[in-house]
Amino acid sequence: DAEVALVGRSNVGKSTLMRELTGHTFDTGQRPGVTRSPNHYDWTSEDFMITDLPGFGFMEGVPEDVREQTKTDIVRYIEDNADKILTAVLVVDGKAAVDIIDRHSGPDEVPYDVEMFHFLRDVDVPVVVAVNKMDKVDDRDERLNELCDRLGLYPPWKQWQNTIAPISAKRGSIEPMTDAVRHHLHEAERDDL
Template identity: 45%
Template sequence: MIIFVGRSNVGKSTLIYKLTGKKVRRGKKPGVTRKPVEIVWRNKRVIDMPGFGFMSGLPKHVQEKIKTEIVHFIEEHADEIELAILVIDGKSALEIIERWEKRGEIPIDVEFFQFLQELKIPTIVAVNKLDKIKNVNLTINKLIEKFGLSGTWEDYKELFVPVSAKFGTNIEELKKIIDKKLRKSQGLRE
């Protein structure tokens, strides 16, 4: 099983479509059920988790509920999840993370990342909207620090992968890394 997680509007459905050729787009209006959407790709279950975090028109308690449901899903399926792809918006992620930090809160993307690490779920952070990022190196190095890791992008080439889902940039590279990590998870399972 492969899962995709990320805030709403980071380009998660666009990326899933680019990778798999399958549409997972759901109604965006508040109040529409936000259940995980499942597709099958290369004989694997691919789960698109509902987008978390702020969405206009969505009350805070609903946001919290979505987050809790995602956490429960991941905990329940931890043994089956071969790979998690955390999608972030490379253009706005740092700004949002810093805003949360200033309020003394743990940014939700960081929280999910650390949660996946704790459960030892192989993870890729797809840094999307590459077309809008001015300095990719700097951005990813800062993200690495915010995610609580030490070192630079050089040390995490298979963890932080910049892509543009909209323009198809670096999607092939992401596919290669996905395949590699899936083979590795498979090996660990056998």
């Protein structure tokens, strides 16, 4: 079956978004350090499966090696299933993402979100960046343009509406994301003809 994979750092609102998409209840604010395996669910309104991959990145109390292992597992899952995964949704926190990216950019450091974005493109999985918590963002266009810039997408962000999807999972306003995902699913169908 067609599969949409959800990835993102911890605390970006992945569980909230999953609840919105599937109607299941998920543990928000999950206990850190618990390594989870990919979980599969039906996307209620759609005809495909949605795979929730573990949150990654810094969590208080989680040792470095567990974090690294989580990341390795995510990358391996995506590599192994790249031909089934029609679209990946990379969830980021719209309020914090640019600052986190800038804080972790350096001569020999690539921030997780940027790394994941390029990795997904390298394995030919179309990516939708679900920029969550937009209800907390005042300077919306500026933030989204900055994020584009950090991801190597030429601003303005409005040129990238199949890739950059500003949402607020908590408020149930996720249509830019579902629209972008549908766009990629239709492209994939067309390529199969």
